[in-house]
Structures are given as C-alpha cells and as structure tokens.
Amino acid sequence: xKTMNAVNDSxxxxxxxxxxxxxxxxxxxxxxIRDHAGKILLVKRTATNKWEIPAGSVETDESILExxxxxxxxxxxxxxxxxKPFAYYSDPVYQLECEGGxxxxxxxxxxxxxxxxxxxxxxxxxxxxxxxxxxxxLPEIADAHIETIHDLFRYQGxxxxx
Numbered sequence: 001x002k003t004m005n006a007v008n009d010s011x012x013x014x015x016x017x018x019x020x021x022x023x024x025x026x027x028x029x030x031x032x033i034r035d036h037a038g039k040i041l042l043v044k045r046t047a048t049n050k051w052e053i054p055a056g057s058v059e060t061d062e063s064i065l066e067x068x069x070x071x072x073x074x075x076x077x078x079x080x081x082x083x084k085p086f087a088y089y090s091d092p093v094y095q096l097e098c099e100g101g102x103x104x105x106x107x108x109x110x111x112x113x114x115x116x117x118x119x120x121x122x123x124x125x126x127x128x129x130x131x132x133x134x135x136x137x138l139p140e141i142a143d144a145h146i147e148t149i150h151d152l153f154r155y156q157g158x159x160x161x162x
Contacts, residue, residue, distance in 0.1 A: 030109075042133055053145045076118075
C-alpha cells in the first residue's frame with residue numbers, strides 16, 4: 001500500500017471528515033506530458049521526495065478531462081490541449097494509505113499528451129522540483145508511476161484495464 005498526505009481542503013478530505021477511517025473510493029488522473037524530443041515531464045513530491053507523473057484527484061463538479069487539465073496547470077503551470085486516455089487503474093491494489101492510516105482505493109485514468117503550452121514552473125505547493133527526462137535517464141520514481149510509464153509503451157490503441 002502506498003502512502004500519501006491527506007489534503008483536508010479536497011473533496012476526499014471533506015468526505016474523510018464525514019466517514020472517518022472507512023476506505024473511500026476516489027477517481028483520479030495521471031498525465032504523461034511528452035515533449036518534442038521524447039522526454040516526459042516529472043514532478044518531485046515534497047512529501048515523498050520521489051518523482052511522479054503529474055497526477056491528482058477529480059473534484060466535485062468536474063469531469064475527468066477537466067481534472068486532468070486543472071491538475072497539470074496547478075502542479076506545473078502548463079496548459080494542456082488534446083488528452084488521449086491509454087490506461088485505467090481500478091484494482092484494489094491501487095489503494096493508498098494516508099498519513100493517519102485512512103485508506104483510499106483509487107480509480108485512475110491515465111492520459112498522454114504532447115499538446116501543451118506555457119512556462120514550466122520551478123516548484124509549486126507540494127512540489128519541490130520538476131523537469132523533462134529521457135526514459136533512459138529517469139530519477140527515482142514512485143512505483144505506481146513507473147507502471148503507468150511502462151503501460152504507455154504497452155498501449156496499442158485499446159485502453160489498458162487493470
């Protein structure tokens with residue numbers, strides 16, 4: 001089980017207050033942004049000190065595409081255009097354990113895009129660094145995010161379901 005920081009202002013944080021430590025189900029997104037040279041964008045989470053693909057939760061009154069776009073912008077300062085889904089993760093193995101021991105089973109849609117604009121920020125709240133990396137020179141990446149990168153290379157037109 002993975003560990004994450006609880007975000008009290010998020011939808012999940014608000015639901016957590018109501019339902020205590022019961023396992024919650026949460027929709028989420030991961031977005032692989034690839035530049036013209038084939039490098040992928042990674043962000044370094046302050047809480048885990050590990051590199052990840054930009055990712056986050058779907059909030060109320062938001063579609064999964066809106067969530068992907070807002071997470072990328074909030075985390076990186078970049079705006080994304082066309083997003084192509086390539087994998088969907090819903091197996092109970094994709095459960096996170098928060099700092100207080102609460103559990104969240106994630107349902108995650110992974111997207112790929114090369115359609116982005118804007119200026120990449122140096123850091124944002126919860127992110128200490130970010131940058132584009134060649135696949136043969138990746139820093140230490142969270143396990144679930146390595147799996148998503150591998151799944152992108154397995155993708156052959158039909159969404160990968162796990």
